[in-house]
Amino acid sequence: MHQRILRRHIRKGTLGLVLPDGRRERYGEGEPAAEWVIHDPKALRRIAADPDLAFGETYMEGAWSAGEGGLVRLLEVLLTNFPLRHERGWRAALKRLWQQGNRIARSRRNAAHHYDLDEWLFRRFLDREMHYSCAYFARPDMTLEEAQEAKARHIAAKLLLRPGMRVLDIGSGWGSLARHLARHHGVHVTGVTLSKEQLRVARAWAEAEGLADRLTFRLEDYREHRGRYDRIVSVGMFEHVGQPQYRTYFERARELLAPDGVMLLHTIGRLGPPTTTNAWIRRYIFPGGYNPALSEVAAAIEEAGLELCDVEVLRLHYAMTLAHWQARFQRHRDEVAERMGERFARMWEMYLAIAEASFRWSDMVVFQIQLARDRTAVPLTRDYLYRGEGAQAPAARGAA
Amino acid sequence: MHQRILRRHIRKGTLGLVLPDGRRERYGEGEPAAEWVIHDPKALRRIAADPDLAFGETYMEGAWSAGEGGLVRLLEVLLTNFPLRHERGWRAALKRLWQQGNRIARSRRNAAHHYDLDEWLFRRFLDREMHYSCAYFARPDMTLEEAQEAKARHIAAKLLLRPGMRVLDIGSGWGSLARHLARHHGVHVTGVTLSKEQLRVARAWAEAEGLADRLTFRLEDYREHRGRYDRIVSVGMFEHVGQPQYRTYFERARELLAPDGVMLLHTIGRLGPPTTTNAWIRRYIFPGGYNPALSEVAAAIEEAGLELCDVEVLRLHYAMTLAHWQARFQRHRDEVAERMGERFARMWEMYLAIAEASFRWSDMVVFQIQLARDRTAVPLTRDYLYRGEGAQAPAARGAA
Numbered sequence: 001m002h003q004r005i006l007r008r009h010i011r012k013g014t015l016g017l018v019l020p021d022g023r024r025e026r027y028g029e030g031e032p033a034a035e036w037v038i039h040d041p042k043a044l045r046r047i048a049a050d051p052d053l054a055f056g057e058t059y060m061e062g063a064w065s066a067g068e069g070g071l072v073r074l075l076e077v078l079l080t081n082f083p084l085r086h087e088r089g090w091r092a093a094l095k096r097l098w099q100q101g102n103r104i105a106r107s108r109r110n111a112a113h114h115y116d117l118d119e120w121l122f123r124r125f126l127d128r129e130m131h132y133s134c135a136y137f138a139r140p141d142m143t144l145e146e147a148q149e150a151k152a153r154h155i156a157a158k159l160l161l162r163p164g165m166r167v168l169d170i171g172s173g174w175g176s177l178a179r180h181l182a183r184h185h186g187v188h189v190t191g192v193t194l195s196k197e198q199l200r201v202a203r204a205w206a207e208a209e210g211l212a213d214r215l216t217f218r219l220e221d222y223r224e225h226r227g228r229y230d231r232i233v234s235v236g237m238f239e240h241v242g243q244p245q246y247r248t249y250f251e252r253a254r255e256l257l258a259p260d261g262v263m264l265l266h267t268i269g270r271l272g273p274p275t276t277t278n279a280w281i282r283r284y285i286f287p288g289g290y291n292p293a294l295s296e297v298a299a300a301i302e303e304a305g306l307e308l309c310d311v312e313v314l315r316l317h318y319a320m321t322l323a324h325w326q327a328r329f330q331r332h333r334d335e336v337a338e339r340m341g342e343r344f345a346r347m348w349e350m351y352l353a354i355a356e357a358s359f360r361w362s363d364m365v366v367f368q369i370q371l372a373r374d375r376t377a378v379p380l381t382r383d384y385l386y387r388g389e390g391a392q393a394p395a396a397r398g399a400a
Numbered sequence: 401m402h403q404r405i406l407r408r409h410i411r412k413g414t415l416g417l418v419l420p421d422g423r424r425e426r427y428g429e430g431e432p433a434a435e436w437v438i439h440d441p442k443a444l445r446r447i448a449a450d451p452d453l454a455f456g457e458t459y460m461e462g463a464w465s466a467g468e469g470g471l472v473r474l475l476e477v478l479l480t481n482f483p484l485r486h487e488r489g490w491r492a493a494l495k496r497l498w499q500q501g502n503r504i505a506r507s508r509r510n511a512a513h514h515y516d517l518d519e520w521l522f523r524r525f526l527d528r529e530m531h532y533s534c535a536y537f538a539r540p541d542m543t544l545e546e547a548q549e550a551k552a553r554h555i556a557a558k559l560l561l562r563p564g565m566r567v568l569d570i571g572s573g574w575g576s577l578a579r580h581l582a583r584h585h586g587v588h589v590t591g592v593t594l595s596k597e598q599l600r601v602a603r604a605w606a607e608a609e610g611l612a613d614r615l616t617f618r619l620e621d622y623r624e625h626r627g628r629y630d631r632i633v634s635v636g637m638f639e640h641v642g643q644p645q646y647r648t649y650f651e652r653a654r655e656l657l658a659p660d661g662v663m664l665l666h667t668i669g670r671l672g673p674p675t676t677t678n679a680w681i682r683r684y685i686f687p688g689g690y691n692p693a694l695s696e697v698a699a700a701i702e703e704a705g706l707e708l709c710d711v712e713v714l715r716l717h718y719a720m721t722l723a724h725w726q727a728r729f730q731r732h733r734d735e736v737a738e739r740m741g742e743r744f745a746r747m748w749e750m751y752l753a754i755a756e757a758s759f760r761w762s763d764m765v766v767f768q769i770q771l772a773r774d775r776t777a778v779p780l781t782r783d784y785l786y787r788g789e790g791a792q793a794p795a796a797r798g799a800a
Contacts, residue, residue, distance in 0.1 A: 138781055271775070273702040294708060295699035302673040302693050307763075311694075311711035312782065315775040363707075365775070375671070375715040375765070381538055382712065386786035 002044040013077045018067065028081075034074040035067025051082070056280035056354070060347045071349065072326070075357035084362060086275040095276045100242030102288045104221045108194050110240060110288040115195035119174070124336060125329040125352075130174040130201075133236030133266060134318040134366045144324040147317075152180040155233060157385050158264045158310070158370050160378065161185040165230040168192070168256055170222045171237020175202030175215065181233075182206075182214040190227070192220040222252055230258050238267035239289050243274070243296055250304035254373065262378060263306070263371040268318070269294060271363040278354075285351050294367060306371045309378040314366035319359035326352045402444040413477045418467065428481070434474040435467025451482070456680035456754070460747045471749065472726070475757035484762060486675040495676045500642030502688045504621045508594050510640060510688040515595030519574070524736060525729040525752075530574040530601075533636030533666060534718040534766045544724040547717075552580040555633060557785050558664045558710070558770050560778065561585040565630040568592070568656055570622045571637020575602030575615065581633075582614040590627070592620040622652055630658050638667035639689050643674070643696055650704035654773065662778060663706070663771040668718070669694060671763040678754075685751050694767060706771045709778040714766040715759075722756035 003025065006015060010028035016035040017025040038044060040063035046054040058064060066074040087095065102110065126132055127148045135147035136154045155177065159167070163186030169178050172191025175198075181187050193199055199219050206215040218225070222237075232253055241249050257263055268291040277290050294311065301308055329336070329352060337345040358364040372378055403425065406415060410428035416435040417425040438444060440463035446454040458464060466474040487495065502510065526532055527548045535547035536554045555577065559567070563586030569578050572591025575598075581587050593599055599619050606615040618625070622637075632653055641649050657663055668691040677690050694711065701708055729736070729752060737745040758764040772778055 136781075138783075140780070271702065271707045272705075273699070293698070293702050294711075295695050295702055298693070298698055299673070299695035302671065302695055305672075307671045307715075308694060309713050309715070311713075313709050313711075313775075314780075315707075315709065315778075316780055375713075378715075380540070380714075380716055381536075382782070383538075383786050386783050 002048065005048060009081045010077070012080050015077050015081075016067065028077075032069075032073060032076045032080070034069045034077040036064065036074055037067045038064045040064065052085075052279040053283070056284065056347070056350050059350050060284075060343050062342070062346065071353035072323075072356050072360075075353055076361055079357055079361045084278075086272060088273060088275060092274060092276050096243045096274075096290065099276065099282065100288055100290050101244055102240070102242040104223055106288060107221055107240065110286070111194035112196070113287055114285065115173070115193070116197045118340075119197060119201050121336065121340065121348075122174070124332040125325045129176040129179065131176040132173055134268070134314055135321040135324075136314065137317055137320055140320075144321070144328075147321070148176075149180075152177055153184075154385070155235065155264055155266065155368070156181060156185060158262075158368065159231045159233060160262055160384075161187055161231065163187065166190070166228075167231040167233060168225070168227065168229040170225075170232065170234035170253075171240070172198070172202060172217060173236070174198050175205055175217060177233065177235055178202070178215050178217075179206065179209065179211060182211050183209075186214075187231070188214050189216070190229070191215070191217045192222060192225055193217065194219065194221060223248065225252075225256065227256060228258055229256055230261055232257055232261065232263040233266075234264075235266040236268075238265055238297075239291055240286065241290075242288055243290050243292060246292070246296060246300035247303050250300050250306055253371075254304050254306050257306075257373055259373050260377050261373055262309075265297075265367070265369040265371065267292070267297075267367055267369075269297065269365055269367040271365055281351070281354070284347055291364065297367065297369065301369075301371065306373065307375045308369065309372050309375060310368075310370040310382065312368040314368065316359065318364070318366055319356050322352055322356035322359065326356060402448065405448060409481045410477070412480050415477050415481075416467065428477075432469075432473060432476045432480070434469045434477040436464065436474055437467045438464045440464065452485075452679040453683070456684065456747070456750050459750050460684075460743050462742070462746065471753035472723075472756050472760075475753055476761055479757055479761045484678075486672060488673060488675060492674060492676050496643045496674075496690065499676065499682065500688055500690050501644055502640070502642040504623055506688060507621055507640065510686070511594035512596070513687055514685065515573075515593070516597045518740075519597060519601050521736065521740065521748075522574070524732040525725045529576040529579065531576040532573055534668070534714055535721040535724075536714065537717050537720055540720075544721070544728075547721065548576075549580075552577055553584075554785070555635065555664055555666065555768070556581060556585060558662075558768065559631045559633060560662055560784075561587055561631065563587065566590070566628075567631040567633060568625070568627065568629040570625075570632065570634035570653075571640070572598070572602060572617060573636070574598050575605055575617060577633065577635055578602070578615050578617075579606065579609065579611060582611050583609075586614075587631070588614050589616070590629070591615070591617045592622060592625055593617065594619065594621060623648065625652075625656065627656060628658055629656055630661055632657055632661065632663040633666075634663075635666040636668075638665060638697075639691055640686065641690075642688055643690050643692060646692070646696060646700035647703050650700050650706055653771075654704050654706050657706075657773055659773050660777050661773055662709075665697075665767070665769040665771065667692070667697075667767055667769075669697065669765055669767040671713075671765055681751070681754070684747055691764065697767065697769065701769075701771065706773065707775045708769065709772050709775060710768075710770040710782065712768040714768065718764070718766055719756050719759035722752055722759065726752045726756060 006027045014033035015027045018037040020041050043058045043063035127144045131148040136151035137147045138150040165187045167187050167189045169191040172193050178189040178191045202217045206212045270291050274293045274296050406427045414433035415427045418437040420441050443458045443463035527544045531548040536551035537547045538550045565587045567587045567589045569591040572593050578589040578591045581589050602617045606612045670691050670693050674693045
């Protein structure tokens with residue numbers, strides 16, 4: 001059966017198949033070329049029956065592996081020839097409602113599922129400062145450390161910071177961006193997270209660096225937090241908000257922002273129309289998560305009465321970031337498998353590979369959206385972001 | 401009656417009222433302060449009954465005039481204290497359908513209504529090159545001529561031109577941008593317009609400047625045009641497309657664009673949610689016109705399968721542009737009234753004033769949206785737009 005499907009679909013590039021009995025088959029021709037090594041005879045049938053879920057699950061179980069070129073190359077050949085089915089229209093809208101109806105209690109469980117994993121794991125693949133979001137490759141040859149630092153600088157520039165300002169960081173993670181802003185811009189940052197592990201690490205780190213007087217971290221949902229801030233930043237957290245809460249999210253942000261305030265939202269998004277989240281990602285990696293189309297984010301911003309000042313679309317930067325993460329993860333794969341189990345290690349490398357492939361060959365991008373309550377809070381042209389070198393040196397921006 | 405309404409509503413700034421019998425009334429206090437001189441005793445009642453339409457109509461009839469500070473200052477006080485009622489939701493959606501259902505024949509009539517007005521009129525207030533859209537004030541002290549030139553350079557930079565490329569200009573007007581691109585970038589531009597007057601002027605101008613071999617202008621709707629272009633640019637035309645046609649517009653653009661092509665859309669938009677077009681503007685200035693919310697444009701782009709690469713939000717630049725236009729228009733007001741009638745002159749100064757006020761105090765902005773079929777057609781960072789001086793010198797871009 002699989003022969004018929006593969007012969008019909010593989011039109012671009014080559015898929016080499018190695019079957020459990022050692023037979024080799026070959027579909028298509030030319031580049032890209034990948035090899036798919038099947039260990040369990042039932043694997044292909046299961047994937048054909050429910051590709052969204054079974055592709056990842058059979059991999060986790062060890063029912064197949066990727067041959068030469070690895071998972072990402074295999075995903076390239078498969079995504080090129082079997083484009084993802086995207087659910088659309090009212091069906092997708094209904095699913096978003098029940099899959100992403102993230103009330104506060106559920107958001108806590110969703111965050112714990114991913115971010116309460118041992119800090120040890122994330123240190124195996126992230127950069128030194130533990131930025132767990134898309135880096136900014138101001139130059140393509142930057143190291144991961146440099147590109148994450150450039151990302152923090154790029155965001156800081158968009159925030160138009162002045163010393164002494166109060167900044168709210170919604171989804172502060174292990175405190176990477178908050179530390180950067182406190183160190184280089186003399187601002188006070190309040191970070192909120194729903195992960196106890198992240199909170200613990202962020203607090204200890206601030207203490208260790210002598211930044212505790214400028215950094216406050218709280219275990220709080222953005223809907224619970226009260227206050228008034230000069231600046232709001234939210235990096236890699238909006239992906240957990242869920243489409244039914246977008247309007248609430250921006251209404252809360254507007255209330256938390258001073259009248260002359262500026263906000264920078266950094267989130268994964270998709271260039272195609274609104275759809276739903278892949279079933280495997282939802283079950284194993286990011287329960288309740290969703291990557292929005294710009295039309296969905298813009299509609300909520302318009303309704304909430306925030307003023308949109310700029311939208312940068314970071315294309316491919318996340319693919320480059322994920323390639324770095326996967327390479328670092330693979331260097332520690334044996335340790336991870338030993339400590340967390342082989343199934344977990346396979347799950348994680350599949351997650352990183354699917355993400356990288358989605359940014360390279362599907363429609364995933366990152367949106368950096370700059371918002372204000374009053375549009376005169378932001379300069380009339382964007383030159384101020386590009387003064388000095390490509391990777392803006394802090395000094396060139398006249399910062400603290 | 402008007403006393404009660406004005407006393408209740410004027411909360412910020414001062415409105416001085418001069419009534420037909422010479423009585424003076426004063427509402428509110430402090431800045432901004434404006435004076436409203438009523439000539440016809442029925443004017444205020446008519447405006448209260450149907451503000452959207454009657455405010456402009458009574459002005460055209462000479463039923464009132466603006467005192468010290470002029471129309472724009474009066475609009476500031478009124479807009480600040482009587483915010484525009486925006487129609488929303490399904491009611492607005494239905495109205496968009498029948499008000500903006502611009503099939504080709506209707507689009508021709510709509511275009512003729514405005515753009516077939518004598519070239520003489522537009523030369524009374526536009527810059528030398530006749531750019532009839534928002535300028536780019538790379539520096540706030542630029543003259544109108546400099547800021548329109550800077551706009552053309554900014555757009556050219558976003559188009560990533562190379563000599564010899566074929567460019568389609570959808571809504572080419574009197575050929576201002578096409579001439580700029582042909583002169584400085586060695587590209588061939590095909591411009592389409594629905595205005596016979598614009599076509600005539602654009603062709604004659606190209607001939608006179610010896611650019612006829614690089615410039616082709618056609619009297620055609622974007623839906624009629626066939627071809628394949630390296631670049632597409634559309635400046636100040638999308639406002640006439642009408643929301644029900646957005647998807648068609650972007651699908652046609654996608655078909656007209658080469659696989660590695662880049663498109664730049666420059667259009668007025670609103671920061672608030674989708675609504676309808678003001679009744680006076682629709683009747684007298686731009687029949688069939690509509691300024692979209694970003695959510696509406698983005699949704700159509702997503703459905704058409706174009707990839708969104710950048711969104712710049714030009715705030716206030718159009719208010720500055722319109723202030724220049726109004727000042728130039730006022731210098732020629734007597735000639736205009738003599739040639740086109742006093743009613744026309746009043747209509748035109750009201751149009752320019754309402755537009756300027758909307759960009760200053762309501763939610764109007766300009767979106768510059770960069771699109772591609774393949775997201776790798778555009779550099780990974782936006783630095784290339786800001787090399788060299790603020791008003792990028794052509795030489796700094798390595799252009800032809």
